[in-house]
Amino acid sequence: MKLTFNQIGKDFSGLKVIENFSREFEEGQLVALVGPSGCGKSTLLHIAAGLESPTSGTVLANDRIIEGPHPERTLMFQENALYPWLTLAQNVGLALEFQKVNKKQARVQAFEWLEKVNLKGFEDYYPHQVSGGMRQRAALARAFVSNPKVLLLDEPFGALDALTRMTLQDALRELIREVHPTVLLVTHDVDEALFLADRILVFSPRPAKVLKEFNLTRHEKTHDLSEFASMRRQILGLLGIHAEQDDVAKLLEGAEV
Numbered sequence: 001m002k003l004t005f006n007q008i009g010k011d012f013s014g015l016k017v018i019e020n021f022s023r024e025f026e027e028g029q030l031v032a033l034v035g036p037s038g039c040g041k042s043t044l045l046h047i048a049a050g051l052e053s054p055t056s057g058t059v060l061a062n063d064r065i066i067e068g069p070h071p072e073r074t075l076m077f078q079e080n081a082l083y084p085w086l087t088l089a090q091n092v093g094l095a096l097e098f099q100k101v102n103k104k105q106a107r108v109q110a111f112e113w114l115e116k117v118n119l120k121g122f123e124d125y126y127p128h129q130v131s132g133g134m135r136q137r138a139a140l141a142r143a144f145v146s147n148p149k150v151l152l153l154d155e156p157f158g159a160l161d162a163l164t165r166m167t168l169q170d171a172l173r174e175l176i177r178e179v180h181p182t183v184l185l186v187t188h189d190v191d192e193a194l195f196l197a198d199r200i201l202v203f204s205p206r207p208a209k210v211l212k213e214f215n216l217t218r219h220e221k222t223h224d225l226s227e228f229a230s231m232r233r234q235i236l237g238l239l240g241i242h243a244e245q246d247d248v249a250k251l252l253e254g255a256e257v
């Protein structure tokens, strides 16, 4: 599904958060949104999800104006949003039950998707009985089970350690290859953006404006991102950061390093 942002502006009680944002995101593309904390990246996702209305402009999903949430556009957050009183399989299946798939069929599909994210054998565990990485795997399964046309990921792996994050990035890439949604990914991790994205938009401080766009479509990527060293330097430079890579995520999150 193609997403088109047409001259989007957004104010919150007079606070200008987004100004004149226009971009087209082609079907199946993964576009990373990178920028300083509070610049308006999540707000762009919420507008695409139909949870917020723009103050000016329109967003189109294919040729239809987005006027509210729709199951074909799925939002996933950093904090695992699994229901603690449901098992992993029930959490994943629930997304289908909301769409009127019967319980038995939903359970079968939940098991299939949990297997794809390496959680075979944990279907009947509750969220508190598995690790944070496993919870995010289950959240990925839940995001993909209803075959979304658009996936809006807001710092999905931000709370995980670096190693777990990388395995989750691999899992996400596999799922994307299979389902082929259009993906907008908000991340503070420049390496995550370089690894996953076809395009990277770097935003200014609020009100969010695109400072620069990077195109990575042709690269066949591994976690060895040395070939992107110069792009990484440019992105960090645009964000006003000249630090060792380990410090970057913390700096972007506003912490002192």
Ligand SMILES: Nc1ncnc2c1ncn2[C@@H]1O[C@H](COP(=O)(O)OP(=O)(O)OP(=O)(O)O)[C@@H](O)[C@H]1O
Pocket (backbone or CB within 6 Å): 012, 017, 035, 036, 037, 038, 039, 040, 041, 042, 043, 044, 206
């Ligand atoms: N529902 C809301 N009501 C009022 N103000 C809001 C609302 N949502 C966001 N804002 C404000 O809009 C600005 C941008 O917020 P947003 O969450 O989009 O930034 P962000 O770039 O995603 O930040 P971060 O990287 O820290 O998550 C902030 O100043 C925030 O306080």
